[in-house]
Amino acid sequence: MGTVRVQHEDFDAAAEARTLSAGRRGIGALVTFVGLCRDEGGRLAALEIEHYPGMAEAEIARVVAAAEARWPLLGLTAVHRHGSIAPGEQIVLVAAAAAHRRDAFEAAEMVMDYLKTQAPFWKRARFIDGSAGAWVEAKSSDDDDAARWSVPESP
Amino acid sequence: MGTVRVQHEDFDAAAEARTLSAGRRGIGALVTFVGLCRDEGGRLAALEIEHYPGMAEAEIARVVAAAEARWPLLGLTAVHRHGSIAPGEQIVLVAAAAAHRRDAFEAAEMVMDYLKTQAPFWKRARFIDGSAGAWVEAKSSDDDDAARWSVPESP
Amino acid sequence: MKAVYFAWVRERIGKDEEVIDPPAEVVTVEDLIAWMSRRGEGYAYAFEKPRVIRVAIERAHVGPDAKIAGAREIAFFPPMTGG
Amino acid sequence: MKAVYFAWVRERIGKDEEVIDPPAEVVTVEDLIAWMSRRGEGYAYAFEKPRVIRVAIERAHVGPDAKIAGAREIAFFPPMTGG
Numbered sequence: 002m003g004t005v006r007v008q009h010e011d012f013d014a015a016a017e018a019r020t021l022s023a024g025r026r027g028i029g030a031l032v033t034f035v036g037l038c039r040d041e042g043g044r045l046a047a048l049e050i051e052h053y054p055g056m057a058e059a060e061i062a063r064v065v066a067a068a069e070a071r072w073p074l075l076g077l078t079a080v081h082r083h084g085s086i087a088p089g090e091q092i093v094l095v096a097a098a099a100a101h102r103r104d105a106f107e108a109a110e111m112v113m114d115y116l117k118t119q120a121p122f123w124k125r126a127r128f129i130d131g132s133a134g135a136w137v138e139a140k141s142s143d144d145d146d147a148a149r150w151s152v153p154e155s156p
Numbered sequence: 157m158g159t160v161r162v163q164h165e166d167f168d169a170a171a172e173a174r175t176l177s178a179g180r181r182g183i184g185a186l187v188t189f190v191g192l193c194r195d196e197g198g199r200l201a202a203l204e205i206e207h208y209p210g211m212a213e214a215e216i217a218r219v220v221a222a223a224e225a226r227w228p229l230l231g232l233t234a235v236h237r238h239g240s241i242a243p244g245e246q247i248v249l250v251a252a253a254a255a256h257r258r259d260a261f262e263a264a265e266m267v268m269d270y271l272k273t274q275a276p277f278w279k280r281a282r283f284i285d286g287s288a289g290a291w292v293e294a295k296s297s298d299d300d301d302a303a304r305w306s307v308p309e310s311p
Numbered sequence: 312m313k314a315v316y317f318a319w320v321r322e323r324i325g326k327d328e329e330v331i332d333p334p335a336e337v338v339t340v341e342d343l344i345a346w347m348s349r350r351g352e353g354y355a356y357a358f359e360k361p362r363v364i365r366v367a368i369e370r371a372h373v374g375p376d377a378k379i380a381g382a383r384e385i386a387f388f389p390p391m392t393g394g
Numbered sequence: 395m396k397a398v399y400f401a402w403v404r405e406r407i408g409k410d411e412e413v414i415d416p417p418a419e420v421v422t423v424e425d426l427i428a429w430m431s432r433r434g435e436g437y438a439y440a441f442e443k444p445r446v447i448r449v450a451i452e453r454a455h456v457g458p459d460a461k462i463a464g465a466r467e468i469a470f471f472p473p474m475t476g477g
Contacts, residue, residue: 015170018190023223026195026244033188035173036394039255040181051318053386054270056370059394069389081393087183093394100194102477104300106265109187113394117373121386122393123318136319139390146258191477200469205476206401208469211453236476247470257394264398274455276469277476278401291402294473 003065003077007057009084011091018096021076028075031114032109034095040088042118046129052083052094053121064115068097072104079112087107114146158220158232162212164239166246166282173251176231183230183258187264195243201284205247207238208276219270224250226266229258234267236277269301312379314347316344316357319386320364336348341375343385357387366387386390397430399440400471403447406440416462423449424458426468440470442464448473 003150004021006012018033061079069077076098085090095112099105117138126134159176161167173188193203216234224232225226241247250267254260273294281289313327337346341361348358358364366373367386379385398411420429424444431441441447448457450469462468 014188015260018188025265026198028192029194031192033173033190034187034257034261036187036257037186039181039184043181049369052393053315053317053367053370056367056386057222059370060372067285070164090374100193102189102265102268105187106261108259110257117394118391120393121317121388121391123389124392125318131280136389137392139392143394158419207476208398208400208450208453208471211469214453227409265422272477273474275470275476276400276450276474278472279475280401291472293409298477 002072003062003069003079005058005060005065005078006080007054007061007095008080008082012080012094012142014094017060017078017080019096021078021096021098024099025075027100028098030105031039031096031098032043032102032105033146034093034113035091036093038043038086038088038092041126044130045088046127047087049085049125049127050083051123051125052081056121057081057083061112061116063120064112067115068108068112069103071098072108074099074104074108074127075113077108079116081116081120083122085127094117105116106155107128110118111150114143114150117143157228158216158217158234160213160220161235161266162207162209162230162298163237164218166237167235169246169249169251170202171247172233172235176233176251176253176270180253182232182255183253185260186251186253186257187257187260189248189264189268191248191268192245193241193243193245193247193248196281200243201282202240202242202294203247203256204240204282205238206278211276212236212238215275216271218268219267219274222270223263223267227254227263229254229259229263232267234261234271236262236271236275237278240282266305269298269305272298273302312382313384315384315386316384317319319389320357320387324353338380339375340373340377340379341370342386343379344375344387359360363389395465396467398467398469400469402472403440403470405425407436419463421463422458423451423456423460423462423468425463427458430470446472 078096080094097105097108124137233251248275251264252260279292335369344361368382427444429436451465
C-alpha cells in the first residue's frame, strides 16, 4: 500500500526513498522523481500552489493504487506540496521500488503524468517585480502524456 | 558534461543528486535511479561484479554523451560499482536533471538500458551455502530495451 | 448543496464556496454550469467557456453528463496544473 | 598484441591476459576467434559458441568483421550483465 501525502512542508527525498526500501531485499530498482520549482530565467519570486484539500489526497491515492495494480511494485510513495514555493525548492516526489527497473520507471512516470492532469492543484507565478502572473495554463501535452497509460477515470 | 565513475565503494545517491542540481535553478525535474542487489529469496551471499577497467568508464561515458546529445539535460551522473556487493547494497546510480520531466526520465532509462548491454561488467552470484553460482546470463529483453533508443554502436 | 471554487473560477466568482439550490430542471453537470453562468457577472465570466471547466462531486471527477441529484459538495475549477 | 579475457572466457582459458601473435592470414575478429579456439582445450571451450563472444579492440566494441591489424589490446568476453 503506497504512501500519499499532501503538505506545505518540504520533504526529504532521500529519507522517503530509504523508508520505501528499508528491509525489503527483493528490491532491485528504485526510481525517485523530484519536481522542482524553476526560476523562469530569474524572474520568479515564488509559485503559489492552490489545492483542493481532501480531493488532492484522494486523486493521488487513486493513481497510486492504479500503478500498484498494474506493475509488481514493492513500494510507492507520492508527496505533493502546496502553498508558496520558492525557485529551486522541491514541489513533488514520486518514488517507486520494484524487482525490475522497467516496472519502477513506468510506475513513477505514470504517477507523475496522472498527477499533472488529474490531481486538483493549480499553480500561479509571483514575479520578483511584484506582479502576480496568470494562472499556469494546462498543457495539452500533459493530457497526451497521461493518455499513454489509459487509466480509468474516477467513477 | 556528465559525471561518470566506476568504483568499488558505495555511493550516496542523495549527495550525487544534490551535487547535480546545486545552483542550477532551471531544473524542473530530477530523476534518480538506483539499482540494488536483490537477495534472491534469501539465498544470495553476494554478487561478484567483474569489470574491464578503462573500458567500463569509456562505455558509460559514451552512453552519457549520447544521452546529453539527445535530450536537453542540465546534469547527468552515472556511477557503477564493481567487486563484492551484498544483498540490499547499491550497485548502480543514474541521476538525470532537466527542465522537463520527460527528458529526465527518458535519459535515465536510456543510460540504464545501455549500461546493461554495452558496459563491460559481468555478475556472478555467490550463495549462502558457499556455492558459486553460474555467471548471470544476459537477457535478450535487455537487448530489446536498449534497441528502443537506437544509439550508434561505438566506432 | 455546497458549491466550492478553485483558482481562477474562485477569483472570477469572488468567493471560495457557497450554498446553492438549483431548480429541479437542472439535472446534469452541464445543466448546472449553464444555470450557474446566469447567476451574475462574475459567474458569467467564470463559466464563459463551459467546456474548460472541470467538475467534481464528493471530491471525484465527473463529466458533463453526470447527474447532480443528491450531491452534497460540487466543485468547479480550471484544468489542473500540479506536479 | 595483448589479449585480455573476462568472466567465463577468462575462467575457461585459465588466464587473465597474454600476448598473442596470430599469423598474417588472420585478418578479422571472426578469423581471430577461429584461430584462438584451436590453441588448446580451454580455448576451444571458451570459444565453442563464437557468436556469443563479444570483442573489444582498444576498449571499444567491434563486430566480427572488424580488422585486427595494428590492434594493441584485444578483449574477449561474454555478453555483459552490468546495471
